[in-house]
Every structure is written in C-alpha cells, then in structure tokens.
Amino acid sequence: MILEDFIEIDKTGLFCRYGNFYLDPKEAVKNAVISHAHGDHAVGGNHNVYCTMATSLFMHHRYKKFAGGEFYIMEYHQTFDVNGVKVSFIPAGHILGSAMVLMEYEGVKYLYTGDYKLQPDKTCEPVEFVEADVLITETTFADPETQHPIAEEEIIKLSSTTSNIMLGAYALGKCQRLISLMNDYCTEKRILVHYSMLPFVKIYEQMGVNLGKYEIYDRKVMKNNHTNMVYMVPPMVFKSYFKAINVIRIFATGWKHLQSSHEIQLYISDHADWNDIILTIEKVKPKQVWTNHGNGYHLKKHYEKSLVVKLLN
Template sequence: MILDDFIVATKTGLFCRYGDFYLDPKEIVKYAVISHAHGDHAIGGNLNVYCTEATALFMKHRYKKFAGGEFHLKAYEETFVLNGVKISFIPAGHILGSAMILMEYEGIRYLYTGDYKLQPDDTCEPIEYVTADVLITETTFADPNTRHPAAEEEILKLNSTQSNIMLGAYALGKCQRLISLMNKYCPEKRILVHHSMMPFVKIYEQKGIDMGKYEMYDRKVMKNNHTHMVYLVPPMVFRSYFRAINVIRVFATGWKHLQNNNEIQLYVSDHADWEDILYTIGQVKPTQVWTNHGDGVQLKNHYEKSLVVKLLT
C-alpha cells in the first residue's frame, strides 16, 4: 500500500519520516540524501551526506571544510539501507553525478527525480529509467507550451556572428556542457573561461570527461582579438557587466524571461520540458505522481482521469 505521508514537504525540505532522512534539505540535518550538487539542492553542513562521488567532489569544492560531516559515497544502482528504507541512485542526466533516488519500503517503490533531463549530453551520465509505484517529479517546466529545442541546434546560433561573445551560464553543469557543444559545433570559436568556473571544469576532467579546448580568461587576449572569442562567465558576472562593450551578450537558459535584451537567444536547458515529463511518466509507469519544484497543476489536469497526481509543494 502506498503511504501518502512517505515523503512530506517541510520548510527544511522533503522529509521521509519512515527513514528519518531528508531529500535535498534546505537546512542542516542529520541524514541528507543528495540528488546533485547544485546549490538549491545541496547545502553544506549536513552531518551525514549520501551522494555520488562527483556530487561530493563538487560540494567539497564549493563549501570547503563546511561541506558536511561524513560523506557516504554510493555508486549508481548500489543499494544501501538508511533507517529501514532501501535506497539506490539512478542516473538523472542533469549534470555530472546527478541522480534520481529510488526508495523501497514495505514493497512499494518511490522514485524521486531531483532535477533531470532527457536531452543527450556528452558531459554527464545519460538518464536511466526504472519502474516505481510513485514518481516524485520536478515540474520546473511542466507547461504544455514549453518545448526545449535541441541544444545541438541552438549552439549553432553562435556561428551567426564573428563578434566576440560574453556567454552567461551556470558554473556547474551548463558551463561544461556549453564548452563541449562549442568544441563540437563551433570550431572557429576560442573559448575563454572565467576563473570561478575553472575548478568545476577540472573536476569534470578528473572524472574522465573530455572537455575539448578551452583556456582561462585573459583580459589582454580578449582585448587584442576582436572576433570569434567566447567568454564564459557565471550569472553574477554576466549581470555586473551589463555595460560591456564590443561583445554580444548571450545567456544560456530555458527561461524565456531571462533571454530579454540578449542579442542572441540561446535556449539550452538542463531540465525536462513538458513532453519529457510525460515520457518519463510513461517509462516509470507509476500509479501516482507527486510533483515538486514547480507548478504541477497542469500536470494534474492532464492526468485528471487516468492517474493520481498530488502536489507536494
């Protein structure tokens, strides 16, 4: 029997009361099971952290000695038991080391997706599917009007100009994916990377990912070369350089409102869109869907007559 309160949303995060642990907690807890290393899912300071090796490396770089107490590193599909709940990590395809979290209790399987994507990405493990009785899915882009174009087609937009480009992107996941895409589809571009992004790039290489050609940003290089330079910067730097001259401003995101005032609109998202969410539900074959991280109302309406959809947040 599915337990309606197996996972409950609290101010601290998603809590599994039967296993006494949190999924991606927002505050420090005793037992934290972490899906991936983005800051809105992985905070520092938890006493016991269960995650993949790549996630731990990213967290330890970001939070240094405050990353957490004891890290319990788990390989994909390795089973472990936490306070009576059997848990395993399944590749989520979001960023390197990202995982969906499969929990089994009293014969029922609950699958928490964290963030996930279906699009191909040479810089992280591809998503894998398992069946579950309950799918707890993120619904960041759960809107029938949202369709993410293929990243391989979007990146070609950068070839439409010879001018230098300031390319804003998240430092972990998006940055590395863009470097890989540009090396493959924009061979004339010379890629310069902001110093704050470089440690994450190096961890990707440490984990065996071939990033291709890139170099640390050098102001003189950018100043002395007026064509085909791409300067990758994190969001805060992108926003602070809003008056930058002699560059075309581009920000890589799936959010339309963040594309405002950019000379080239680059729709590259690391999340599932509407069709991807429906496809994932079809693969997992749940009898119930619980939604999180976004508005699940349209998903609830879509499955009104065929599937139980519960909004966790």
C-alpha cells in the first residue's frame, strides 16, 4: 500500500520520516540523501551524507571542511539501508554523479528524480529508468509549451559569428557540457574558462571525463585576439560584466526570460522538458505521480482521468 505521507515537505525540504532522512535538504540535517551537487540540492554541514563519488568531490570543493560529517559514497544500483528504508541511486543524466533516488519500504517503491534530463550528454552518466509505484518528479519545465531544442544543433549557433563571445553558464554541469559540445561542433573556437570554474572542470577530468581543449582565461589573450574567442564565465560574472565591449554576450539556459536581451539565444537545458517527463512516466509506470521543484498543475490536468497526480509543493 502506498503511504501518502512517505515523503512530506517542511521548511527544510523533502522528509522521509519512515527512514528519518531528508532528500536534498535546504539546511543541514542529521541524515541527508543527496541527488546531485548543485547548491540548491546539496548544502554543507549535514551529519551523515549519502551520495555518489562525484557528488562528494564537488561538495568537498564547494564547502571545504564544512562539506559534512560522515560521507557514505555509493555506487549506482548499490542498495543501502537508511533506518529501515532500502535506498539505491539510479543515473539521472543531469550532471556528473547525479542520481535518482529509489526507495523501497514495506514492498512499495518510491522514485525521487532530483533534477534529470533525457538528452544525450557525453560529460555525465546517461539517465536510466526503473519502474516504481510512486514517481516523485521535478517539474521545472513541466509545461506542454516547453520543448528543449537539440543541444548539438543549438551549439552550432556560436559558429554564426566570428566575434568574440562572453558565454555565461553555470559552473557545474553546464560549463563542462558546453566545453565538450564546442570541441565537437565549433572547432574553430578557442575556449577560455573563468578561473572559478576550473576546479569543477578538473574534477570532471579526475573522474575520467575528456572534455577536449580549453584554457584558463588570460586577459592579454582575449585582448590580442579579436575573433573566435569564447570566454566562459559563471552567472555572477556574466551579470557584473554587462557593459563588456567587443564581445557578444550569450547565456546558455532553457529559460526564455533569460534570453530576450541577447543577440544569440542559446537554449541548452540540463532539465527534462514536457515530453521528457511524459516519457519518464511511461517508462517508470507509476500508480501515482508526486510533483516537486516547479509547477505540477499541467501534469495534474493532463492525467486527471488516468493517473493520480499529487502536488507536493
């Protein structure tokens, strides 16, 4: 029997009281099961942390000695017990080390997606599907009008100009995917990376991911070369350099409202879009869908006559 209160939301996040642990808590807790290392899913200071190896490396870089107490590093598909709940990690395809969290309690399976994507991405483990009784899915882009274009086709937009480019991107996940894509599809570009992004790049390489060629940003190099340079910067730097001259400003994101003011719109997202979420539901074959991290209204309406959809947030 599905337990309607198996996962509950409080100010700290998604709480599994049957196993006394949080999924991606927003503040430090005793037991944290972490899906991936983005800052809105992985905070520092938790007492016990269950995650993949890559996630632990990213967290230790970001939070240093405040990353957490005891880290329990788990392989994908390895079953472990957290206070009576059987847990395992399934590749989520979002960033390197990202995982869906499969939980089994009293014979019922609950699958928490964290953030995930179905598009191919050479820089991280491809998403996998497992069947579950309850699918707890992110709904960041759960709108029938949202369909992400193919990333390999989007990246070619950068070759439409020889002007130097300031490319804004998240330092973890998006940065590394873009480096790889540009090396494959925009070979004329010379990629310069902001120093703050390099530690995450190095962890990718440490984990065996070959991203291709790139260089650390050098002001003289950028100043002396006026064509085909791509300077990749994190969001805060991109925002602060809004008056940068002699460059085309481009930000890589799936959000349309962040694209409107840019000469070239680069729609590359690391989240599932509407069609991906529908396909995931088909693959997981849940009896119920619980939505989180976004608006689940459209899903609830879409399945109103065929599937129970519960909005957690």
